[in-house]
Amino acid sequence: MDVLLLGTGGADGWPNPFCTCASCCSQRAAGEVRGPTAALVDEVLLLDAGPEAARAAERAGRDLAGVRHVLVTHPDHAHPDLVRWRPRSAEPLDLVGPVGALARYDDRLAPDDPVRRHPVRPGDTLGLGGYRVRVLAAAPCDAEAVLYDVTGPDGSRLLYAPVTGPLPEETLTRVAGAAYHLVLLEETHGDRPDAATGHLDLVSFGRQVAELRRRGAVVEGTDVVAVHLGHGNPPMPELARRLAAYGARVVPDGTLLTVGAPPPRRPRRVLVLGGARSGKSAEAERRLLAEPAVTYVATGGTRPGDPEWAARVAAHRARRPPSWRTVETTDLVGVLRTAATPVLIDCLSLWLTAVMDEMDAWDDAAWRGGAQERLAARVEELVAAWRSVRVPVIAVSNEVGSGVVPPTTAGRRFRDELGRLNTRIAAESEEVVLVVAGQVLPLRRPQG
Template sequence: MTVDNVLSLSSPDSAVPNPPPDGYSAVLTPYGLRVDGADGGRLLYARPGAPAEPPEDADPDDPRPAHQADLVLVDVVESPETIGALRRAGVVGFTTAVVAVGGDHRVHSPGEFARRARLWGALAPSDGQELRCPPATWPPSRPHGPHRVLVTGGARSGKSAEAERRLLGEPEVLYLATGPAPDPEEDGSWARRVAEHRARRPPWWRTVETPDAASVLAEARGAVLFDCVGTWLARVMEDCGLWAGEATDAEERLAGRVAELVAAWRGSAAYVVAVTNEVGSGVVPPTASGGLFRDWLGRLNQSLAAESEEVVLATAGRVTQLP
């Protein structure tokens, strides 16, 4: 890519091959290759996996820190979480234009590439397009709280990956895990699944493991990934004694817990993305408790969807926005 028709950049980890022209400077930083222009503008060709913390000498009270760029180029296919890292580090500020590059066969269509870029608050220019800094169309819309997204789908449909993808551009994310703690000795399959999810998440995301999802949603600010509604319901059904028919008022108690969750979802001030299971499209559960779980989760999904700005269906790794 070429800057101002005077400077060519080939890699975020490679210095400019020739001395930059008068008025320009180019230097390798922990965040990538930075170019300062003759007009004082700052461009960063971001390094995948850039650090998520500001430099030690950064002034938190400076409205335009010296490490903040005016335009940042990010290979969002190789490392989309770099956008979130740079926002967290202060390299990407409110006025920084983020440009998504790297679209190729790793993303199935230009439309999907542009959709992902919008989720992260980035532009997706076409090949050969000339961009001015700041671009005339900046900033693009990006979800902020309060904003609720329900991602549903069957087993291994890609719903958790889609939910995680939506929050990769956020500087602060709270991961609300409602399933049981993994125990490799007791359930190796579940432990492996949890490990896979943890490995996908950026290291600066915080994790809270609790079945008390309503309290977390009520108090949260910023961005929250709630994974998942189905495991939450299974734990609450057990707490209420519904699985084993231990309490005569079990369904009444469960209804109260469900109402609390829906109210917290409705009133949350955060940007929340929740994962849930689509359980009504398969075989009829062979047990009474399985049928209860299916029915309660189906009704809960409807209640959450009614209070959501967006509902997304994941199927075979593709996503469809539901009207």
């Protein structure tokens, strides 16, 4: 199947024509205008028929004369005039959708118009030409919407889910093991969640992809593309970077997708640097939200009698999905050598602190008496394990070299050793980023 994305925006497009937020202004400045989500499959099957679909096809150099089947997901995604414009002499058109969506065509179609209506509900299956279509339920909060599972004549398979929220259990059960070649999944609200609409944001999108992976609907070769994008999202370069961490991507309107083409590869080893309260831990956690299982390695340990530390730990735990397993240890080498699922290490600076505590490396006499050499050996062992790890791994570490020079010998020693450790880990990582005030600055970009 070839899928031409006629639109990738939400109902009001992106930028919103009446909005002056940073996201909309960035889109305008870049000349990136996104219309409501719609897709043309093999030039014969139209997924959603919103008010801009026809003009979007024209801009892409295509006509809709060959369309024989229209699948509508929601009343808001139905534009009656698009069907009414077809000549009476055209071949019959299959018009598929929930009852509420088809009702929008009642006063636009004459009895002799060459249109066959197919009202559908979740659970239905129908054949359209050489396509097999399964109708799926959207989020429970939107009873008017349906989603579509489409298998083409060549056996390629796509999930079209442009208007939903967290998928209901009945849909997750039906798509289990589907191993889709292409998933078009809505990501409407970005960093500004709106529970009232039920749409996905960047966090719930990542968790939804993780659940689809857990069910075998998204597999290694699945191309996941975010659609139904709204101005709650960050500007495009940042959105693309965030989605790439999920194994997903964003493409411009008018993009032709070849179903079955391999998706971009993600880096295996990533180092996230930053200062205190810079957002480095949140950035690292976001990058693994789309994984069905993660081992979170907390190197800070517990500090009895320190309520402020306990509050920090509780805040970190509250952000983690229930499927993540937390391990409190400084044996990073053992974790990396035996890991079977992606690993997040938070953080290397606390690991170094614990190791220096073990060796009493803060004491000048101990440092000169062999602690320096033992610490170097531990770092070398960690770097070797990092280099040979077989699963995706992200490590967080503090960047302390830009601050005030510590007043004590021990403080300067820690600063220097952490700088050396960060340098060694960075050299063995495919991607390195620095987080400043919540903004992610790439220091080393992954190849490919």
